[in-house]
Amino acid sequence: MDTIARTPQPPYYAVIFTSLRSDIDDGYGTMAARMLELATDQPGFLGADSARESVGITVSYWRDLESIQRWKHHTEHCEARRLGREKWYTAFSTRICRVERDYTFDRSGTP
Numbered sequence: 001m002d003t004i005a006r007t008p009q010p011p012y013y014a015v016i017f018t019s020l021r022s023d024i025d026d027g028y029g030t031m032a033a034r035m036l037e038l039a040t041d042q043p044g045f046l047g048a049d050s051a052r053e054s055v056g057i058t059v060s061y062w063r064d065l066e067s068i069q070r071w072k073h074h075t076e077h078c079e080a081r082r083l084g085r086e087k088w089y090t091a092f093s094t095r096i097c098r099v100e101r102d103y104t105f106d107r108s109g110t111p
Contacts, residue, residue, distance in 0.1 A: 005047030
């Protein structure tokens with residue numbers, strides 16, 4: 001991703017997924033791309049931002065808690081979570097919060 005997610009005016013929800021990777025790559029990149037593709041098609045999905053160095057952070061934005069719950073129980077997402085626990089991550093944390101305010105800056109002037 002080379003852009004910052006554009007979100008609507010608050011309130012909305014953010015799911016913050018912070019992770020430490022294992023040494024096992026075995027399909028990780030393909031699955032990560034698939035999860036973003038699938039999430040994009042889910043009702044209530046608003047966008048996502050992601051960065052990875054020694055700690056990976058992905059923040060996905062959602063219209064409401066029900067949309068987050070539906071995504072959590074999506075069949076392919078459940079499989080990705082299982083594989084993450086089994087081989088791709090040594091640790092992770094998921095936090096869900098309500099966004100009350102947001103602020104943006106864009107030097108390019110692109111709306």
